Amino acid sequence: MxxxxxxxxxxxxxxxxxxxxxxxxxxxxxxxxxxxxxxxxxxxxxxxRTVDAELAELTHDSLIAQRELGVRAAGQPRILTFEAGGMTVEVEVDDVPGARRLIGQLTPPGRADLELRSADDTVVGSIVGSADELGRFVLDLPAGKQRSSLRIRRGAEVTETAWVPL
Structure with a gap:
């Protein structure tokens, strides 16, 4: 036409x-x-799209603390602590041959839905999981390093950690 x-x-x-x-x-x-x-x-x-989430700031990174002290701790897990409002998120990044895991604890304890997001969606995309009634969680990570953020949802309350290389 x-x-x-x-x-x-x-x-x-x-x-x-x-x-x-x-x-x-x-x-x-x-x-x-x-x-x-x-x-x-x-x-x-x-x-x-995440403007409603409270940002949990990185308050401790064992990798940075070790460098500042001049300590070399090969094979040690990396410990990260994030804080926002009344919530603390403690995370241990374990690198073992053939596997990488994120083991964490939410304080105050309680169930939550979790989403680990990658800054480059081609690497991780999104990994979902949940915290149990004690606030404990484990997320399996893919091989390789990527910049990630953890989104924690408890009902209507949403907290998101700062982006860190994992």
């Missing part, structure tokens, strides 16, 4: 579904891709 030479839009009221879809495809073929700055702005808006 060609456009009306007078500049008026074509009458689409008499088209069946297939003809309407074909006309829509022709219109979309004429539309160019969005400008790169629009794509970047849209990606920036995507980060606002």
């Amino acid at each position: 060609a456009d009306d030479p007078t500049g008026n839009a074509p009458d689409l009221t008499d088209l069946d579904d297939d003809a309407l879809l074909a006309e829509l495809a022709r219109v979309l073929e004429r539309v160019s891709a969005p400008p790169p700055e629009v794509v970047e702005a849209a990606k920036g808006l995507f980060t606002w």
Whole structure:
């Protein structure tokens, strides 16, 4: 269906579904891709999806503490502590041959839904799990290092840890 030479839009009221879809495809073929700055702005808006989560700041990282003290502790698990409001999240990152695990404890204790997210979704994407009534949890990690954040949901309350390389 060609456009009306007078500049008026074509009458689409008499088209069946297939003809309407074909006309829509022709219109979309004429539309160019969005400008790169629009794509970047849209990606920036995507980060606002977690604006309701309270951010748990990293208050202790055994890897940094060991460097500051000049101590080398090869083979030791890495211990991370995050704090937000009245919640503390303690995490141990265990690297053993053939496996990596995140073992943690929530304080105050209680059940929670967990989601470990990767900054690069191609590496981890999202790993889900849960904390038991004592606040304990274990998440299996894929091989390799990635920048991650742990999202903790207890009912309507959502807490998210700062992003750290794991």
